[in-house]
Amino acid sequence: MQPDSDQVCIKVRPQLQDFLDGRLHGGAERTVSEHLECCPLCHRELAELATLVGLVGRLRQPAPSPDYWSRLYSRLEQATSTRRPGPFTLRPVVLLPALAALALALLIAGLLPHAAPQQTAAVPLVPLQSYLSEHFYVAGSQAPNRRVFLPAGNTPPARRVYLGDDGP
Amino acid sequence: MRLPRRQPDAELRPAFEALVSKHHAQLFRAAYRLAGNLDDAEDLLQEALLEAYQDFRRFHLGTRFDRWVLRIMTHTYIDRQRKRRVDTSWSLDSPPEGIDTEYLVADGSGDPQRLIEAQRLEEPVQRALDSLSSEHRAVVVLSDIEGMSYEDIAATLHIPVGTVRSRLHRARERMRQMLAPLLRHPGLRVDGHATG
Numbered sequence: 001m002q003p004d005s006d007q008v009c010i011k012v013r014p015q016l017q018d019f020l021d022g023r024l025h026g027g028a029e030r031t032v033s034e035h036l037e038c039c040p041l042c043h044r045e046l047a048e049l050a051t052l053v054g055l056v057g058r059l060r061q062p063a064p065s066p067d068y069w070s071r072l073y074s075r076l077e078q079a080t081s082t083r084r085p086g087p088f089t090l091r092p093v094v095l096l097p098a099l100a101a102l103a104l105a106l107l108i109a110g111l112l113p114h115a116a117p118q119q120t121a122a123v124p125l126v127p128l129q130s131y132l133s134e135h136f137y138v139a140g141s142q143a144p145n146r147r148v149f150l151p152a153g154n155t156p157p158a159r160r161v162y163l164g165d166d167g168p
Numbered sequence: 169m170r171l172p173r174r175q176p177d178a179e180l181r182p183a184f185e186a187l188v189s190k191h192h193a194q195l196f197r198a199a200y201r202l203a204g205n206l207d208d209a210e211d212l213l214q215e216a217l218l219e220a221y222q223d224f225r226r227f228h229l230g231t232r233f234d235r236w237v238l239r240i241m242t243h244t245y246i247d248r249q250r251k252r253r254v255d256t257s258w259s260l261d262s263p264p265e266g267i268d269t270e271y272l273v274a275d276g277s278g279d280p281q282r283l284i285e286a287q288r289l290e291e292p293v294q295r296a297l298d299s300l301s302s303e304h305r306a307v308v309v310l311s312d313i314e315g316m317s318y319e320d321i322a323a324t325l326h327i328p329v330g331t332v333r334s335r336l337h338r339a340r341e342r343m344r345q346m347l348a349p350l351l352r353h354p355g356l357r358v359d360g361h362a363t364g
Contacts, residue, residue, distance in 0.1 A: 014337075017333070017336065017337050017340065018333070021318075023318070044352075045344075048344050048348070048351040048352065049340060049344060051351045051356060052340060052343055052344050052347060052351055053312050053340070055289065055293050055347075055351075056293060056297070056308065056312040056313060056343075057312050057313060057315075059201065059290060059293060059294070059313065060290060061193060061197055062196065062197060062200040062206065062209070063196070064196055064206070064209070064210050064213075065206070065210065068210055069189075069192060072188075072213075072214055072217060073185060075214065075218060076181060076184070076185065076217075076218070076221055077181070079218060079221060079222065080178050080181055
């Protein structure tokens with residue numbers, strides 16, 4: 001080892017990786033190479049580095065589960081079928097306005113249940129006064145302008161209603 | 169050449185499957201070395217390939233399909249690890265744990281090839297690989313297993329070449345420290361480089 005070897009080691013060691021990977025050229029490569037010939041420590045470090053890279057690179061080839069690739073290809077097929085539009089499939093940008101137009105058309109045509117006119121039995125038109133007298137009785141007849149109509153028939157009045165001077 | 173973007177996926181599937189079939193061994197090897205075990209490797213590769221398939225129309229014909237999938241896979245892997253927060257954070261200030269190398273003494277054959285092929289070498293090397301953070305492990309896998317250049321790794325991971333170099337240096341240094349007894353074993357010789 002040369003006297004100034006320690007100083008050279010400090011400079012060379014960070015370059016060992018580049019030297020190993022063939023990324024040093026010219027003078028830099030020559031400096032490292034010459035140092036390695038006379039420095040067993042740096043030589044050993046380079047050898048360990050090279051062995052490590054060789055070991056990692058020669059790790060065995062692993063194998064997946066026997067049915068792995070068939071399962072994977074099935075997933076690809078599923079991904080295709082779920083994303084592929086069918087012959088009658090519309091994109092949302094087309095589908096939504098189409099649905100809105102259809103709903104509007106149904107509304108206009110009276111086909112929607114809630115919008116259709118109720119088909120009720122024909123109710124004869126009767127004068128309002130006769131309708132009221134038939135279904136309600138009149139309280140406070142002495143104050144015709146303040147008459148209150150109470151329900152009659154099946155809804156018996158629970159109490160008398162007094163209006164103004166009609167009270168007891 | 170770029171594939172037409174509106175081409176239906178169903179039409180692309182045979183081409184995609186053909187490319188996967190051509191590179192499946194390499195892709196699974198990388199997935200396994202990144203994930204560290206069979207189950208996670210299968211999940212990782214499946215996720216990466218499904219993502220690649222959904223984005224296949226963006227793939228440039230004539231470029232390397234394996235590199236394209238590797239890029240997706242390494243990003244998927246790093247994202248996964250970040251979400252899981254299971255990365256092993258380390259620095260050069262914290263010395264790595266050594267690896268028990270008693271097994272080497274039991275093998276007195278001295279045959280380097282047998283040593284390399286012995287499965288018991290697999291475990292400590294993979295364990296050293298597993299000790300790295302996801303970013304450092306990705307660089308080692310791409311460089312020392314997939315044989316990619318610094319420039320290709322930089323393009324794959326979207327990082328500068330200098331970052332590739334520094335990550336690779338730190339990762340290898342840590343693994344070298346962890347595997348020091350193994351690497352200094354007199355009977356071990358790999359690719360023409362002798363130790364000792």
